[in-house]
Amino acid sequence: MSLPGYLKLSDGVIPVKFKKNSYHKADLAENQSYLISIGLQIKPIKVRLINEDEIEIIPEKSFVYFPGQKFAILKPDSSGTRIIGRGGFIE
Numbered sequence: 001m002s003l004p005g006y007l008k009l010s011d012g013v014i015p016v017k018f019k020k021n022s023y024h025k026a027d028l029a030e031n032q033s034y035l036i037s038i039g040l041q042i043k044p045i046k047v048r049l050i051n052e053d054e055i056e057i058i059p060e061k062s063f064v065y066f067p068g069q070k071f072a073i074l075k076p077d078s079s080g081t082r083i084i085g086r087g088g089f090i091e
Contacts, residue, residue, distance in 0.1 A: 007066050010059040013048070018055045018073070018087035028055070034084060035074040038065050047073070055087070067091040 020028070028034075028047050036045045036057065044060040065071075068091045073084040 002066075007064050010057070010063050010065065014057045014059070014089065015050065016055060016057055016071075016087050016089055017053060018085055019053070020085040021083050024082060024084050028084065032075070033060070035076060035081075036063070037072045037074060038063055038069060042074075045073075065089050 028049060030046065030048055032046070034045050034047060035042050036059075041063050043063045046058040046060065048056040048058060050056060067089055070086065070088050072086050075082045075084050
């Protein structure tokens, strides 16, 4: 399926590059649960802000990813699911 060691399992805090959606006005909250969409996987996460371009993802359930893979962070709410932003795993 893939080369040995190419895919990674989320097993702790993961630093990532992040760009917030310009249409989402609220700031990211560190105590809020979000969803991360990676390929066909959608998993719950929490975030920790590092700076304007980087955040740390704290997975609530494990997921598989590869370095450089793109993702979207979503926020479910009463009116539907909102796209908070997008990013990529640091290689």
